Amino acid sequence: MILALVLAGFLSQPKELLGTSIATVTRRLGAPAETSFVLIASPHEPKMRNVRATLEYPGITVTILTVLCCDQSLLERVRVTDPAILEFPRTASAVRAQFGKPAQTRADRLVYHVENDVGIDAITFELDGGRVRAVQWQYFVD
Numbered sequence: 001m002i003l004a005l006v007l008a009g010f011l012s013q014p015k016e017l018l019g020t021s022i023a024t025v026t027r028r029l030g031a032p033a034e035t036s037f038v039l040i041a042s043p044h045e046p047k048m049r050n051v052r053a054t055l056e057y058p059g060i061t062v063t064i065l066t067v068l069c070c071d072q073s074l075l076e077r078v079r080v081t082d083p084a085i086l087e088f089p090r091t092a093s094a095v096r097a098q099f100g101k102p103a104q105t106r107a108d109r110l111v112y113h114v115e116n117d118v119g120i121d122a123i124t125f126e127l128d129g130g131r132v133r134a135v136q137w138q139y140f141v142d
Contacts, residue, residue: 013086014062014075014078014080014086014137015075015139017086018062018075018078019075020064020073020074020075021064021066021073022053022055022064022066022073025055025062025064026055029055029057029060029062030057032055032056032057032062033056033057033058034054034055034056035053035054035055035056036053036054036056037051037052037053037054038051038052038054039051040052042067042069043142044142045069048067048068048069049068050065050066050067050068051065051066051068052064052065052066052076053065053066058082059080059081059082059084059085060078060079060080060081060082060085060086061077061078061079062075062077062078063075063076063077063078064076065141074139074141075139076138076139076141077136077137077138077139078136078137079134079135079136079137080134080135080136081133081134086135088125088132088135089125089132090131090132091130091131091132092110092125092127092130092131092132093130094132095110095125095132096110099112103122107127108126108127108128109124109125109126109127110124110125110127111123111124111125112124112125116140118140118142119140119142120140121137121138121139121140122136122137122138123135123136123137123138124136124138
């Protein structure tokens, strides 16, 4: 139970640090090095459109989904390669010690799931020779 709370706290860090909208992210991090926008159909209403924005900075990539019909922004994904931006464990053994057994294990990644009231969020630790080279937070967006 305690490890689940630690994992849930780690999952919430990017939202607290960055916010959940393009305006908040750019206010906190500055202008991104690159920005891309993709218009996508809503999975529930194909005639409705959403916009997926990807903001790329050195060491961090932030993806935000904006639901156009209600002008709601949701943080969808954050990928960090620079631990100075957002602290994370540096080795696979440190990840396991901090968060326990992962939901999925592969040679190059450890994946943890955190259930919430609408779905399952995931944290993926990308590995290279047992060292963490990146962490990706994937938030459930319906």
